[in-house]
Amino acid sequence: MEPPQQQQRQQTIHIVDRYILPIRALSYNAYYRIFRNRYITSNRGRQFKLDVKTFFDKIPNKRCHDCKIKMTIDFFFKTNRKTDTDNNMKSIIDACRGILYDDDDLIYEIHARKFIGQMRDEIHIEIENIDKNNFVNT
Numbered sequence: 001m002e003p004p005q006q007q008q009r010q011q012t013i014h015i016v017d018r019y020i021l022p023i024r025a026l027s028y029n030a031y032y033r034i035f036r037n038r039y040i041t042s043n044r045g046r047q048f049k050l051d052v053k054t055f056f057d058k059i060p061n062k063r064c065h066d067c068k069i070k071m072t073i074d075f076f077f078k079t080n081r082k083t084d085t086d087n088n089m090k091s092i093i094d095a096c097r098g099i100l101y102d103d104d105d106l107i108y109e110i111h112a113r114k115f116i117g118q119m120r121d122e123i124h125i126e127i128e129n130i131d132k133n134n135f136v137n138t
Contacts, residue, residue: 074112108130
């Protein structure tokens with residue numbers, strides 16, 4: 001009788017990173033401005049990007065993903081003022097480039113929600129590795 005063949009099983013590695021930024025989201029319209037027919041980062045946009053970078057610089061061992069990712073963003077606003085979720089997404093995605101992921105073209109799936117009339121201004125970010133080629137043998 002032959003011994004049973006050992007089967008190698010491949011298991012996907014799911015890496016999930018979660019962050020809570022105590023920063024008010026900035027809309028795309030405030031993040032950029034037009035100068036001589038070109039879009040450039042505004043002063044408020046540069047300050048927002050610096051605030052995001054400063055927040056992440058304080059986190060030891062954070063991961064900068066270099067494969068396909070899923071990004072979930074929750075925006076919390078103190079005020080009841082209407083905001084466009086898609087405009088807020090663009091600025092935080094741009095500000096996190098080079099910090100949480102190499103390039104925003106690695107974002108293959110994105111989810112976003114907004115909560116107005118909350119007790120705080122915050123941005124919650126979750127990054128999940130979804131690269132199907134990232135396997136480990138078990």
